Amino acid sequence: MFEALGAAAAVTLQPDNIWYAILGFLIGAVGGAMPGIGGPLVLTLMMPFTIGMSPESAMILLIGAYTGGQYAGSIPSILINTPGNSSSAAAVFDGYPLAKQGEGVTAIAVSATASGIGSILGGILLILIAPLLMQLVMLFGSPEFFMLGVVGLAVIVSISRGSLLKGLIAGALGALVASIGTSLIRAQPRYTMGIPELYDGINLVAAFIGVFAVAEMMRLAGQRGGSIAAALSKTGSRIKGIWWTLKEWWTLLKSTAIGIALGVVPGEGGTVAAFVAYGEAKRSSKEPERYGKGHPGGLVAADAANNSVISGSLVPTLAFGIPGSNQAAILLAALMLHAVRPGPDMFGADIQLTYTMILAVIVGGVATLVLGLAFAKQLGLLSLVPTAILIPCVIVVSMLGSYVLAFNFMLTLQALVFGIIGYTMIRFGFSVVPFILGLILGPLAELNLSRTVQLAGDQNVIWFILQRPLSMILFLIILVLLFSDPIKRLLKSLRQRRNS
Amino acid sequence: MKLKAAVAIGALVVGASAMQVAAQDLRWRTINVIVPVGAGGGSDTYARTILPVMADCLGTNVAVRNVPGDGHLLGIGQAHRSNPDGHTITVFNLPAIPITQLSRGEDAQVDIRDMTYVGTYGSSTLVLYAHPEAAENIDDLMALYEGGESVIGAQDRVGGGEVITHVMRDQWGLDWQELVVYDGGAQLVAAILRQEVPGGVTTDASGQSAVGSGQLLPIASLGAERSPLYPDVPTAEEQGYEDLSALGFWLRTVAAPPGMDEERLAAMEACLEEAVNSDQIQEWSENTGNPVMFVGAEATSRSAAEAFRIIGEIPNFDEIAGN
Numbered sequence: 133m134f135e136a137l138g139a140a141a142a143v144t145l146q147p148d149n150i151w152y153a154i155l156g157f158l159i160g161a162v163g164g165a166m167p168g169i170g171g172p173l174v175l176t177l178m179m180p181f182t183i184g185m186s187p188e189s190a191m192i193l194l195i196g197a198y199t200g201g202q203y204a205g206s207i208p209s210i211l212i213n214t215p216g217n218s219s220s221a222a223a224v225f226d227g228y229p230l231a232k233q234g235e236g237v238t239a240i241a242v243s244a245t246a247s248g249i250g251s252i253l254g255g256i257l258l259i260l261i262a263p264l265l266m267q268l269v270m271l272f273g274s275p276e277f278f279m280l281g282v283v284g285l286a287v288i289v290s291i292s293r294g295s296l297l298k299g300l301i302a303g304a305l306g307a308l309v310a311s312i313g314t315s316l317i318r319a320q321p322r323y324t325m326g327i328p329e330l331y332d333g334i335n336l337v338a339a340f341i342g343v344f345a346v347a348e349m350m351r352l353a354g355q356r357g358g359s360i361a362a363a364l365s366k367t368g369s370r371i372k373g374i375w376w377t378l379k380e381w382w383t384l385l386k387s388t389a390i391g392i393a394l395g396v397v398p399g400e401g402g403t404v405a406a407f408v409a410y411g412e413a414k415r416s417s418k419e420p421e422r423y424g425k426g427h428p429g430g431l432v433a434a435d436a437a438n439n440s441v442i443s444g445s446l447v448p449t450l451a452f453g454i455p456g457s458n459q460a461a462i463l464l465a466a467l468m469l470h471a472v473r474p475g476p477d478m479f480g481a482d483i484q485l486t487y488t489m490i491l492a493v494i495v496g497g498v499a500t501l502v503l504g505l506a507f508a509k510q511l512g513l514l515s516l517v518p519t520a521i522l523i524p525c526v527i528v529v530s531m532l533g534s535y536v537l538a539f540n541f542m543l544t545l546q547a548l549v550f551g552i553i554g555y556t557m558i559r560f561g562f563s564v565v566p567f568i569l570g571l572i573l574g575p576l577a578e579l580n581l582s583r584t585v586q587l588a589g590d591q592n593v594i595w596f597i598l599q600r601p602l603s604m605i606l607f608l609i610i611l612v613l614l615f616s617d618p619i620k621r622l623l624k625s626l627r628q629r630r631n632s
Numbered sequence: 633m634k635l636k637a638a639v640a641i642g643a644l645v646v647g648a649s650a651m652q653v654a655a656q657d658l659r660w661r662t663i664n665v666i667v668p669v670g671a672g673g674g675s676d677t678y679a680r681t682i683l684p685v686m687a688d689c690l691g692t693n694v695a696v697r698n699v700p701g702d703g704h705l706l707g708i709g710q711a712h713r714s715n716p717d718g719h720t721i722t723v724f725n726l727p728a729i730p731i732t733q734l735s736r737g738e739d740a741q742v743d744i745r746d747m748t749y750v751g752t753y754g755s756s757t758l759v760l761y762a763h764p765e766a767a768e769n770i771d772d773l774m775a776l777y778e779g780g781e782s783v784i785g786a787q788d789r790v791g792g793g794e795v796i797t798h799v800m801r802d803q804w805g806l807d808w809q810e811l812v813v814y815d816g817g818a819q820l821v822a823a824i825l826r827q828e829v830p831g832g833v834t835t836d837a838s839g840q841s842a843v844g845s846g847q848l849l850p851i852a853s854l855g856a857e858r859s860p861l862y863p864d865v866p867t868a869e870e871q872g873y874e875d876l877s878a879l880g881f882w883l884r885t886v887a888a889p890p891g892m893d894e895e896r897l898a899a900m901e902a903c904l905e906e907a908v909n910s911d912q913i914q915e916w917s918e919n920t921g922n923p924v925m926f927v928g929a930e931a932t933s934r935s936a937a938e939a940f941r942i943i944g945e946i947p948n949f950d951e952i953a954g955n
Contacts, residue, residue, distance in 0.1 A: 172670075176676070180680060180681075269822070270825060270826045271826070272826075273823070273826050273828045274812075274823075274828060314703070314789075326739070328701075328702045328705070328706060328709075328739075328741045329701060329702065329706065331701070331702040331703065332700070332701045332702055332703070332706075448822070451845070452821070452822065452825060452841055452842050452845060452847075453818065453821075453840065453841025453842060454818045454819070454821060454822045454841075454842075455818060461818075465677055468919075468920045468921065468922075469677075469916075469919070469920055470919070471919035471920065473840065473841060473844060473921070474841045475841045475842075475844035475845050477844070539697055539698075539699055540699065540701065540706070579815075583812050583813075583814075586783060586810040586812050587783060587810075587812065587828060587829075589782055589783075589810070
């Protein structure tokens, strides 16, 4: 192991490869920061340019772009309430309120520090426990995917701002909207109203652009003058951001572990990881009421998980050729372009290339820390742009971003409709977070429940699910998420009564 | 059609170098390639790799645009409605897209039967895979289902994978009861690896890595010939089962809007052939395991018509399509 690791380190640290990592990071960051462009598209466009490079250099360049895109997706989340990609959506919850409070630079520094440390710790953890993670890939079947979806939906209870009932209504509405499109279960169109563009369902990124960016710009347009940041003289500080992140060290570690564990789950894990990490951070916090209003812990959880997902997603991609995320699917195509065939040998005879890729993630993490912090101040100043200038700019970027998703005006229309939905929800005191969770997790839970029912055959479905160890663990997590707060409150009131 | 065929055959006879001169005489602008799936998948990779070489032969370049949606029909529909001047083309697979179109019935937004087929530039063979503990050949799998196993996996809903699995039941008597549908070949392979389903059908390339791990077994090639990726695995016909190659051998085709000018079609067809046979593409194919092959415009057009005929004859197709 150490010999292969040393050889991989020697390759990764060659000056050429360090430059490739930095170049990849910067290209990925620029693309990732633009809503609608996002990491997968940037990686796809970069792939042909790697022809002629060695497989190691190509992977270092592309993984640099992966880490750059993953980090930079949070920048528009923080500054203009618009996630650059779906996994950055959870960074909106506390990142944007921090920017509004005049802590734009601090929030970007928190994001860079948490993302950087998440990537680095995720990489180290992967080197140590990759064989164990390979087993985890095999443990996630349809019943476990269903339970994972329910875990995510149960997070609604812990992250709903204000009324729980409103949170549940918003979550249900999100799940209902997600059912638009051709059902994968019976192949019949649902709520498509004969519009062919709706047969593939709601585009998640267009929905995010609408619910977050368009709705927020509509809200800002209703206010008089000013800028996003309430205090014009303040933008926060980098040192404060680093300090706030390090103070949340336990959340950082937990979220990194959640990110790597769920990143391993092929396909769906990465999107869920940031939400689950956020929900857990809020649930276990001593001041949960501050979450959603600009608590650094929320941003730390979302970004650490979002970046440690990168390492996790490499495991099924390299071991079985089953990509753990969209970006991992493109890395897989790039590996094959360079005549590298993924398989268990990637964790055996070819482990040196695997270590090189993991070290590239770690180098990407270092780049996130150094470059992310270096540019935090300049980026943070964006929160001071007067709303009269900002609103038209964001609307144009949002419309353009939704259009380029598929070069189809239908998606622009979707973004607008979701903007109206989001604005209405804000006006009537509904949190959009449960709505988004319902939108993401509804189809995951529905499809896998359907598969689970098929697989159970004549058996009782509940028993079929609960007799599987990992499903049982996820069930216990759901119980904790649903009932830990009420039980805590009950115990507290009992204690108070006894004392009085 | 006869005239088109004659021109196509004539073009092949004239030879590639002469065609290159002719192609340049036609003055090509940038060719817009509409890829009807998202970036990064197999169809996208093929288009981005091979079509620039074809365009180079024509003396121009390509602008690739991904237009996913409506089971590929959205992007194909856009290409279908474009000006047939040779500057907009699209790519899709046979028989997967005819299946999607027919499943939509009259709601399908495009009829690909009248498109101008430029040719075929790649192929995939569908392979029946099983977990090594479940079956080693089709006979074993048949015995497994006769013994009470009920579930089988499919890589897509109302696509090539699901339809051929139904046809295996109808024609071979593979007695599965529940078809569990996954989101693509990779997810189906994962389900077989963790023994959630004992087997299922997906492309030869989708299972290649897992086969290398020894945890997935290709038990039959569903093409007329063995898959180049698994030369030791016999075809279904070699194992004594009815040949399903009309559905089991997928062609990656290039098509232009209906009514494209015949001179341009002939030039494009010749350059597609030159691109497929170029050292660059052959080397790419060898390195990546992505099979490339050239089939001319007329033969590709015939394959499309044949795909529609075969799918139309599947007795319970409406039921499969959820209509």
